[in-house]
Amino acid sequence: MKIVIIGGVAGGASAAARARRLCDQAQIIVLERGRHPSFANCGMPYYVGGEIKSRDKLLVAPIDMLRQRHRLDVRTRSEVVALELADKRVRVQDLESGDEYTESYDKLILATGASPFRPPIEGIDGPRVLELRDLADADRMHEHATSGATHAVVVGAGFIGIEVAENLVRRGIRTTIVELGDQILPPWDREMMVPLEDHLRDQGVRLRLNESAQRFIDSPQGLKIELQSGESIHADFAAICVGVRPESKLAAEAGIACGMRGGIVVNDHMQTNVADVYAVGDVIEVTDFVTKKSAQIPLAGPANRQGRIAADHLFGRPSTYRGTQGTAVVGVFGNVAAMTGQSEKTLRREGLRFEKIYIHPSDHAGYYPGAEAMTLKLLFDPDSGAIFGAQCVGGRGVDKRIDVIAMAIQAGLTVEDLEESELCYAPQFGHAKDPINMAGFVAAGVLRGDQPIVHVDSLSDASGQPSFLLDVRSEAEFLAGHVPGATHIPIEQLRERLGEIPRDQKITAYCKVGQRGYLATRVLLQHGFDAANLSGGYTLWCRYQD
C-alpha cells in the first residue's frame, strides 16, 4: 500500500501517524509545502507575543521524529502542483531545486488546509501587511513585533485577530482592531460579546466595529491605513485576519467535487467523489452535528479526528465522522469565550424554532475567594428540550461548562438531563448546584411553564400593550440604574404590595441576574397575575443597550 498525503499539519499528520500504526509495511509519503510538518499553528500568536518564548516549541513533531519513529517519508518544501487522478499520481515541485516529479499513489489524502483570505484592498500586498498562516508568517510578524513597532492594526476580529491583538498588546504595541461586522468573534451571538468588547477596550485595544480598511499606503514613515469612515491610522504594520478559505483549488481543478463555500465534499468516511481519494481538515466541508447541513468549520480537533478516520477507512475499517459541533474556545486578555453547537444567529438563519435562557453564575462557590463571573447562554428545542447550542463568556471555568454541554449535545441529552447532572463540587471548583444544573433548572422550568420568560430583544417590540416592568432588586440596586419605566418593589416586600401591581397588564419582573425575578414571577403567577421573568435580568438588558 502506497499512501500519499498532501499537507503535513493537523489532519495530514494525524492521518500519517495513524496509517503507520495500522500498517508498518505501508509506504507513506507526506508532501508538505512549508519547511515544517506538524507545527503548532494555534500557538503562533503566542510566539509573536512572547508568551511562547522559543520558536522550537512550535515544532510539535519534529521531522526527524516523524521519519525515525513513524518511518514516514516526509518531504518538506514539496508542493503538489497538479493532481493526475486518472493515473493515480500527483505532480510535485521541489521548492528548493525547482525540479518537478510525479508520485503515484494507491490512496491519496488531501489535507491542504485553508489559507487566509486576502480581500482585494489597495496596498494589501505591501511588505508591512502581514498574515499568520505558517511559521514563515509567524517569523515575519515576530520580527515586526520585536523591532520597535509601537502601533499596529489588526483587520478582522475573529479568533486569530483577537489572539494577535492580545499578543501585540503584550509586546507593548498600541493596537487597533478593524472589524467589518458589529461584534467581535462572529461565531458567538452579539450580546454575549459585549463584555468582552468592553474588556478589550479596558486593555487599551482600540476597537473599530462596522468599519473596514479601504487602502494600505506604505511609505518610509510606516503604514497608513485608510478606513471606510474616513479615519486614517498610522501604524508600523497591519495583520490581515479576516478568515480563511479552503485551499481546494488543486482538487477542484482535478474534478473533485467542492461545495458552495469551496470546501471539498466528503462522505462520513472522508472519501471524496473520486475513488481512493480522501480529504480531511480545514479543506473540507463538514456536516453540522446539530442541523445536519453542510458547513465550513475549520477547527484543529475535528481535523485531527478526520485524519484518523481517513487512515482507518483506507485500511478497511468502518470509522465514521459524526459531524462537527463547532466547539471552540478563545482567550481574550485573561477572559474566555467558549461555545458549542448552534448559535442564535445560525438557528435564526436556518429558521429553526428555539428557546434560549441566560444565567450569570460564578465559576465556584461565592463564599470561597476568587470566584469569577460568567454568562452562560443555552439554546434548545422548545418542544423536546434537546440542546442546540451553548455559549459561555467569563473567566475560569468557562471551558469546563462548554465541554460538559458539548458532551451533552453529542449524547443527544435534553435540558431536563442537565438538571440531573452530577458534577464535581468542592467550594473552589464549583457549586453544589453547578452552572450546568442551574441552566437545566431554568431551561426546563421554562419548558414546563413554571417560569414564563421575556427576552430583552422582544421587550420593546411589544405586540399590543407594553408590559408592566417590575424591578424586584434592593433599593440600592434600583437607584444605581434600572430599566426606564420600571416600578420598584423589592422581592422581600412583594407579597404585601401586590395591590400596587396592575391585574390587567402583563407583568415583566426582573432582578440583577434572574433569580429573584424568577421567585417574583412564581409569586405573581400564584396570585393570579400574568407574569414573566426578564431572561438574564438587568445584567443582560445592559448588554443590549450598547
Next chain:
Amino acid sequence: MKIVIIGGVAGGASAAARARRLCDQAQIIVLERGRHPSFANCGMPYYVGGEIKSRDKLLVAPIDMLRQRHRLDVRTRSEVVALELADKRVRVQDLESGDEYTESYDKLILATGASPFRPPIEGIDGPRVLELRDLADADRMHEHATSGATHAVVVGAGFIGIEVAENLVRRGIRTTIVELGDQILPPWDREMMVPLEDHLRDQGVRLRLNESAQRFIDSPQGLKIELQSGESIHADFAAICVGVRPESKLAAEAGIACGMRGGIVVNDHMQTNVADVYAVGDVIEVTDFVTKKSAQIPLAGPANRQGRIAADHLFGRPSTYRGTQGTAVVGVFGNVAAMTGQSEKTLRREGLRFEKIYIHPSDHAGYYPGAEAMTLKLLFDPDSGAIFGAQCVGGRGVDKRIDVIAMAIQAGLTVEDLEESELCYAPQFGHAKDPINMAGFVAAGVLRGDQPIVHVDSLSDASGQPSFLLDVRSEAEFLAGHVPGATHIPIEQLRERLGEIPRDQKITAYCKVGQRGYLATRVLLQHGFDAANLSGGYTLWCRYQD
C-alpha cells in the same frame, strides 16, 4: 398544605425553597437544631485555615433572607426529639428554653444529614479532640488553630481529613495524618493516590498509613496521642475525620425503614416507607447510578437535587432521582483529585468484569507555558465499552475532565464515543486531541484488539512463563531508572533490531506513559510477535512500587 422539614442545610434548605416556589400559600416550617440554617459546611475547613477570612461568608442563606424572601418559618436551635408518625406530627424541643411542643404536618421531609463517626477510643471525648460538622465545631477548631497551636493530629484521610490537614498547615501547624487504611482518600484507587501522598509529604504533612489512634491523653501540657504502632504524638489538638454516619436514629425509632448501613430507604421520589414522609440528603441510602445497588454516598450536589425532587413530588410532580454517580473532587495543597462512577475496588467488590486504562496527559498543549500533568484512569465494560467510572489526579483541568466523563456516564456513552467528543481547544485550554479523546482512543484500541495491554498489577503474577520486558524509551530515560530485567531498544531503532527480541515469549513493551509503548506494540504485532503494552507505562509502574 403544611410542610415540616427537619434539617435546614443543603437538602432541607433546597426542599424548602423549592416548595415555596411551587406554592406560595403553603405553610413551610424548617426545624434546625443548630444556630444557622443553610450554612456552607463544605467551606468550614477553609475558614479554619483562613482562606475564607470572614465567618459570615459561611452563612450562605442568612435566616432573614429565608424568612423574608421565601417566607419560610425557620426555627433554629429547634431539635426534633420524636416522630409521631401515626398522628402526623413531630415533637420539638426549643434548645434555648428547653420547652417542648408538637408540630403537625401534612408532609414531612427528613433532612437530618449525617454525623461524624466517633470511634470508641479512650479519651476521644476530651476537650482537645475536635470534629467538624457544624459552625460551632468550625468555631472551636478555628479557635484552636489560631491560639498558638504548633502541632495537630488529624485522624482519618478522607475528604474532610485532607482538607483540614491542608488548612492546619496553612496556619503553620505541623500536622500528622493518621489513617487506618493503606491510602488517603478511600473512594479512589490506591495507585492513583500515590502521587498525592508524596505531595502531602512534600508539603510537610506527616502521613501515617495503616495506623490508628489508640488513646488520647489530655494534660495541661497538651494532648498525647498513642498510636497502634506504639508511637506517641504530642499535639495541641486532634481532629477526628473518620467519616460520617446517617443521622437516622429518630427515623428508625419511629419505624421508618433503614438500610444495612443505617441510611433511610427511599424510592426514586424520595418517599420513605411511611406515607407523606420523605427523606433527602446524607441521611438516605441512594441507588448507585452504575451498579443500581444501594449505597451510602454523602455529597452536597445530590442532597440539593434530592431536596428539589421531594418538594416537586409532594406537590404532585413526577420528578425522579436517577441515582448517585459519586462524582467528587478534592483539593490537596494545590493538587486535585476527582472521580466519578465506580472505582476499580468497588467493581472488584461487586464482581463486575471490567477493563481499565491509564493515560498521563497534560491539561493543555505542552508548547504553551504552564501545562500541568495529570493521570487519568478510565474503567469500562470490556464487552460493550460502557463507561463504569473514571479517576483523575493532577493540577489544572482535572475537574473538567471528570465532569465531562460524568456527563458521558449519565448519558450511557461508551469509550468509542469519547474518541469522537468535540471539546474546547486552544493551546492554553486543552489539546487538539483532548485527554478525553486520548482516553477514548486508548480504551477503544484495547477493545478493538489494536493494542493488547498488560497491567502493572498483573506483571508479576505471570501465569506460566514471564514476559520479555522491552523498554523503548531513550537511553537517558532507561539509565535514569527502569523495570528490573527490561531489555532496552529505543523505539527509533526497534524495526532494525527485531532480531534481538524472542519470538517464543510474550513481549511487554513500555515507555514513560504508554504512547511509544503503543507504537512498539503495533510494530511488534505486525511483525508476528506476541506483544502487549504496559498500561500507564513506567510512570504507573513506579506508583506500584511504594
